[in-house]
Amino acid sequence: MEITEQSAIDRWVKTYCPYCGVGCGLLAGMKNGAVAKIKGDPKHPSSRGDLCLKAVYLPETLRTDDRLLYPQIRSCQEGPFKRATWEQTFKYLANRFRQIIDEHGPEAVAFYGSGQLTTEEYYVGNKLAKGFLGTNNFDTNSRLCMASAVAGYKTSLGSDGPPVAYDDIDSADCFFLIGSNTADCHPVTFKRIKQRKLSHPDKVMIVAVDPRRTETADFADLHLPIRPGTDIALLNAMLHVLIEQDLLDANFIAQHTNGFAELKETVKKYSPKVAEQICGVPECLIVEAALIFGKAKSAISLWSMGVNQSAVGVHKNNAIHNLHLATGKIGKRGSGPFSLTGQPNAMGGREVGGMAHLLPGYRSVENALHRDEVEGFWGLPFGSISPRPGLAALEQFEALATGKLKAIWILCTNPAVSAPDIDVIEKALRQAELVIVQDAYHPTATTKFAHVILPAAQWSEKEGVMTNSERRITYMPKLTEPPGEALPDWQILARFAREMGFADGFPYESSEEIFTEFVALTENTLCDYSGASYTRLKNYGPLQWPVTNSHPDGTVRLYQEQRFPTADGKANLIAVEHAGPVEKTDDEYPLLLTTGRVKVHWHTMTRTGKVEVLRKTSPEPILDIHRADARRYGIHDADFVEVVSRRGKVMVQCRVTEEIPRGVCFLPFHWGREHGFFKAANNLTISARDPVSRQPELKACAVRVRQVLDFPLEDN
Ligand SMILES: Nc1nc2c(c(=O)[nH]1)N[C@H]1C(S)=C(S)[C@@H](COP(=O)(O)OP(=O)(O)OC[C@H]3O[C@@H](n4cnc5c(=O)[nH]c(N)nc54)[C@H](O)[C@@H]3O)O[C@H]1N2
Ligand SMILES: Nc1nc2c(c(=O)[nH]1)N[C@H]1C(S)=C(S)[C@@H](COP(=O)(O)OP(=O)(O)OC[C@H]3O[C@@H](n4cnc5c(=O)[nH]c(N)nc54)[C@H](O)[C@@H]3O)O[C@H]1N2
Ligand code: SF4
Ligand SMILES: [Mo]
Numbered sequence: 001m002e003i004t005e006q007s008a009i010d011r012w013v014k015t016y017c018p019y020c021g022v023g024c025g026l027l028a029g030m031k032n033g034a035v036a037k038i039k040g041d042p043k044h045p046s047s048r049g050d051l052c053l054k055a056v057y058l059p060e061t062l063r064t065d066d067r068l069l070y071p072q073i074r075s076c077q078e079g080p081f082k083r084a085t086w087e088q089t090f091k092y093l094a095n096r097f098r099q100i101i102d103e104h105g106p107e108a109v110a111f112y113g114s115g116q117l118t119t120e121e122y123y124v125g126n127k128l129a130k131g132f133l134g135t136n137n138f139d140t141n142s143r144l145c146m147a148s149a150v151a152g153y154k155t156s157l158g159s160d161g162p163p164v165a166y167d168d169i170d171s172a173d174c175f176f177l178i179g180s181n182t183a184d185c186h187p188v189t190f191k192r193i194k195q196r197k198l199s200h201p202d203k204v205m206i207v208a209v210d211p212r213r214t215e216t217a218d219f220a221d222l223h224l225p226i227r228p229g230t231d232i233a234l235l236n237a238m239l240h241v242l243i244e245q246d247l248l249d250a251n252f253i254a255q256h257t258n259g260f261a262e263l264k265e266t267v268k269k270y271s272p273k274v275a276e277q278i279c280g281v282p283e284c285l286i287v288e289a290a291l292i293f294g295k296a297k298s299a300i301s302l303w304s305m306g307v308n309q310s311a312v313g314v315h316k317n318n319a320i321h322n323l324h325l326a327t328g329k330i331g332k333r334g335s336g337p338f339s340l341t342g343q344p345n346a347m348g349g350r351e352v353g354g355m356a357h358l359l360p361g362y363r364s365v366e367n368a369l370h371r372d373e374v375e376g377f378w379g380l381p382f383g384s385i386s387p388r389p390g391l392a393a394l395e396q397f398e399a400l401a402t403g404k405l406k407a408i409w410i411l412c413t414n415p416a417v418s419a420p421d422i423d424v425i426e427k428a429l430r431q432a433e434l435v436i437v438q439d440a441y442h443p444t445a446t447t448k449f450a451h452v453i454l455p456a457a458q459w460s461e462k463e464g465v466m467t468n469s470e471r472r473i474t475y476m477p478k479l480t481e482p483p484g485e486a487l488p489d490w491q492i493l494a495r496f497a498r499e500m501g502f503a504d505g506f507p508y509e510s511s512e513e514i515f516t517e518f519v520a521l522t523e524n525t526l527c528d529y530s531g532a533s534y535t536r537l538k539n540y541g542p543l544q545w546p547v548t549n550s551h552p553d554g555t556v557r558l559y560q561e562q563r564f565p566t567a568d569g570k571a572n573l574i575a576v577e578h579a580g581p582v583e584k585t586d587d588e589y590p591l592l593l594t595t596g597r598v599k600v601h602w603h604t605m606t607r608t609g610k611v612e613v614l615r616k617t618s619p620e621p622i623l624d625i626h627r628a629d630a631r632r633y634g635i636h637d638a639d640f641v642e643v644v645s646r647r648g649k650v651m652v653q654c655r656v657t658e659e660i661p662r663g664v665c666f667l668p669f670h671w672g673r674e675h676g677f678f679k680a681a682n683n684l685t686i687s688a689r690d691p692v693s694r695q696p697e698l699k700a701c702a703v704r705v706r707q708v709l710d711f712p713l714e715d716n
Contacts, residue, residue: 014041016466016474017055018116018459019602021341022188023468024051025542026058028460028479035059035460035479045542046166046472052187054602057614058459061607062480068442068455069484077430077449086485086495093452094499096434100406101133110137110396110405113354114412115145115343118464118476120514121489122345123352123360124506125411128493129390130353131378132502136365136390137405139356141413142346143393144420147693148308149339150350152317155692156325156574158566159526160350160362163330163558164300164338165470165544169196171334174296176289177208178231178320179306179699183215184599186304186340189469193302194219205292209234210306211594212624212666213659222289225661227280228594228700229310229581235319236267236578237275238290239326243267247294249328256562257325259573266575278578280661294327298334304342305596309698313690315576325571331559338469345466348473351527351545352518356390360518361525365389377521378505392694394419394687397428407434411489412456416445417604417672420685420696421647438492441606445672456489457482463511464490465537471555472544473529475537490514523548526558526565581700582688585663589645589702591629592664595681596699601670609670621679623654624666625705630656633705640708643667645701648683651708665705669698 009029017024025044029037038058042049071089072081084092100108111129113122122140129138142150153160169175169192182190197204197219208220209231217223226234242248243264253260272283272290279286293299301324307316321337329335341347353359363370371385378384391399397419399405408429419425429435429449437450440458447453461482467473482488487495490511497506508514512534522529522545531547531554544554563569585592600614608614623641635641637656642649643665650667660666669681677683684703689696 009037013477013479014043015460015479016344016476017051018344019054020186021343021346021469022047022186023344023466023472023474024055024188025474026051026055030479033480035062043541044474046468046470047188050188050191053600053614054608057608057611060611062458062460063483064441064610066441066443067483067486068439068453069486070455071485072453074451077435077451081453086487089452089454090496090499093436093496097407097500100433104406106133106135107137108404108406109133109135109409110139110391110407111409111411112393112396112413112415113138113140113349115140115142115346115349116412117349117489118345118462118466118511119348119352119518120464120511121493122349122354123514123518124490124493124497124508126352126354126360127378127505128497128502130359130365130385131374131380132497132500132505134384134386136356136386136388137396138354138390139393139396140349140354141393141418142343142349142355143695144309144418144698145305145342146308146339146346146350147355147695148310148313148317148690150355151314151693152321155314155572156318156321157559157571158564161526161558162337162339162469162471164336165556166192167556168300168334168336169193172196172298172300173204173334174293174299175206176293176299176301177206177216177220178301178303179210180302180304180340181210181214181216181596182302182340183219185597187599189340190216205296207289207292211661211664222285222292224281224285224289227661228592228664230279230578231307231316232312232319232576233270233275233278233578234281234286235316235323236270236576237272237286238293239322240267240270241272241287241290242294242323242327245291245294248326252328253326256564257571257573258568259575260326263322263573263575266577270578293323298332299329300335301337302340304340306699308695310700311582311688311690311697312579313695314692318574318576321571322573325573331557331562336557341469344468347467347469347471348465351467351522356392359385361522362527363525374521394689394696395694397425400428400432403431406432407436408432409436409438410446411438414439414444414446414604414606414672416449417680417682418669420682420687420698422673422680422682423648424687438489440486443674444606445604445674454492455484455486456492457486461486462488465515467545470544472542473532473537474542475534582697583646583686583700583702585702589704590663591703591705593643593645593684593701593703594664594666594699595669595685596666598668598670601668603670604672605670621652621668621671621681623652623705624657624660625654626660626662626664627656627658628662629665629705630654633707635705635707641705642708643684643703643705645684645703647686649678650681650683651678665703
């Protein structure tokens with residue numbers, strides 16, 4: 001059966017997975033000009049032929065009835081959309097932008113992008129906003145995702161950039177997984193970790209820190225069921241143990257770090273006993289985790305949203321780096337801190353400077369020299385780029401609500417589902433003078449608020465480059481024509497820029513030209529791509545940056561020479577204190593809600609929600625609640641429950657379980673209000689955020705839960 005199906009495939013083409021940051025290489029099976037089948041690309045060094053279910057079902061997401069096929073405009077959000085030509089649309093948009101900018105200045109417009117854009121698309125949008133429109137209001141959903149990791153790397157190591165490679169997994173003796181459900185969310189990476197463990201069961205140890213006993217935690221040798229938001233106390237206590245047990249690398253600390261004395265003083269307070277009180281994790285487990293980490297010859301920490309999505313997310317990241325720096329477990333085979341990137345090109349987005357405080361090549365808008373370099377490169381007069389960081393994701397919506405921001409251009413993200421406290425987001429979008437939404441589908445929760453909808457070509461319908469978690473750059477070919485009049489995101493942005501009068505800055509005829517331009521701007525930066533080109537990526541294959549003409553095969557791991565990109569070449573040990581979730585539980589809201597993902601769905605389900613198999617596997621959001629809490633509130637397994645926070649309400653079925661700590665419940669966030677108003681987890685969440693990374697605390701808010709008894713008959 002398999003053979004007949006496969007023989008019906010005309011040809012297999014190498015490409016890249018558009019879902020998660022593992023960044024698997026795929027082979028797309030083409031049949032009659034359409035993508036008919038997907039399998040893993042055995043030659044891709046990041047995934048070696050492996051893939052997961054989401055990728056397998058990609059073909060079913062491509063030509064759905066709700067593909068957005070042509071540009072449409074309406075004068076008010078209540079009115080009907082009218083079809084327009086691209087030419088009319090660009091004229092309309094340029095007029096509106098000019099009028100808003102003339103009247104209110106460039107800070108009155110903003111772009112909200114996504115880690116799912118290609119590097120070229122990201123680069124064009126960023127160049128347009130920061131260089132040519134003169135506003136740093138270009139931010140992305142990475143703000144909800146990796147912003148704390150970015151700031152953590154920068155403050156601890158001197159620059160963004162995960163130092164580790166997947167190859168390191170094959171020689172690590174300890175995996176410290178914290179705030180990451182790797183088995184569900186980075187499945188191919190998890191399989192590689194599992195293989196390492198299974199091939200050396202006595203030598204390799206896995207520690208998982210997660211409030212829930214996830215599939216990841218279940219496989220671990222040691223699971224620490226931590227109370228949400230208390231990771232710093234745990235990490236400090238682990239370091240406390242390592243100091244007491246003399247498991248540090250004193251030479252490394254002396255030669256390659258600053259700040260040890262202060263850090264030592266701080267972690268003194270965090271004995272495992274103290275941490276037990278804060279984290280709810282037994283003292284003995286904390287000691288055991290520290291000893292596993294400290295005694296292992298090599299150790300990799302892997303983390304994601306359980307760490308980053310916190311009001312102290314940057315400090316949580318610093319505390320992880322502290323463990324590696326104090327034990328010298330960095331820049332060596334099988335060792336290092338390794339943030340698992342969420343989206344397929346969140347890394348590329350960081351490299352092109354796609355956040356409101358960044359410029360291409362890990363440069364910063366606040367750095368005069370960096371602005372000068374980029375202005376010169378873009379052929380702009382001195383002072384064109386604003387020295388002030390622009391509005392970060394949530395601030396854009398807040399500024400729309402107050403009227404400070406007039407127009408928002410949302411591309412490749414769906415904030416009416418994914419941003420915290422949806423009421424605030426919806427209110428902001430209603431308040432806006434001009435909402436432009438560039439998506440592959442319509443309607444979505446966000447296009448509902450648009451004045452202008454722009455049809456984007458999606459994965460397989462455009463070419464481009466993406467970077468995965470291990471700094472590996474992969475070229476993705478165009479496999480089919482986009483449907484209707486849909487265009488690649490870079491083309492939409494470049495044509496708009498030309499209509500705005502910036503023809504000289506945006507002459508691009510191809511994605512390759514954009515890549516070549518960006519590559520030149522990375523030269524001599526940490527993320528130096530200067531050895532990469534479309535030709536090389538196509539002929540040689542995916543490359544890990546830094547990749548230069550002198551290192552044409554790329555770089556497996558960073559900091560092997562143990563010099564960090566700081567003024568004195570030393571990394572920073574940073575003393576950080578525990579601070580719990582911003583919203584405390586009380587009698588009225590006694591439970592802590594945390595949110596996250598399920599294995600088969602991708603984010604706001606505009607794609608996975610259309611695949612029958614995936615939808616059937618996980619048809620509805622389910623609230624996980626501990627047996628003791630359920631008993632206390634008279635709730636039984638599979639009951640419908642009402643979950644209320646200070647901001648809103650959700651009504652879902654629940655699963656009574658012991659795989660979550662008492663006092664904590666969990667709800668996936670994939671379902672937006674369009675699936676049923678009261679199914680949206682982000683009805684409940686708060687927009688409190690980390691003061692440095694400005695990343696929201698999507699992993700902790702206070703709620704109460706009650707059983708929903710009979711539905712009143714008169715309502716039926
Ligand atoms: N199937 C699937 N895979 C995906 C995605 C998807 O939507 N679906 N999205 C991709 C993206 S963009 C991202 S960012 C990643 C996210 O990948 P993950 O971060 O692994 O996913 P989450 O489920 O958001 O959160 C991970 C875990 O954090 C735990 N957690 C909650 N609060 C805390 C805390 O305070 N401390 C600790 N230590 N743990 C806590 C949760 O219980 C949860 O199991 O996944 C990527 N991969
Ligand atoms: N409560 C809670 N909320 C969360 C999280 C959480 O853990 N808990 N996690 C947060 C995280 S880490 C993330 S990354 C975000 C993700 O949140 P979003 O970015 O909002 O989620 P997606 O569904 O991936 O949105 C991508 C959109 O782009 C469209 N699209 C797909 N391909 C293309 C293309 O090529 N071009 C264009 N223009 N559009 C395209 C899709 O149809 C979809 O509408 O959610 C965040 N929200
Ligand atoms: S693990 Fe991630 S990158 Fe790999 S196939 Fe699955 S979703 Fe795609
Ligand atoms: Mo993410």
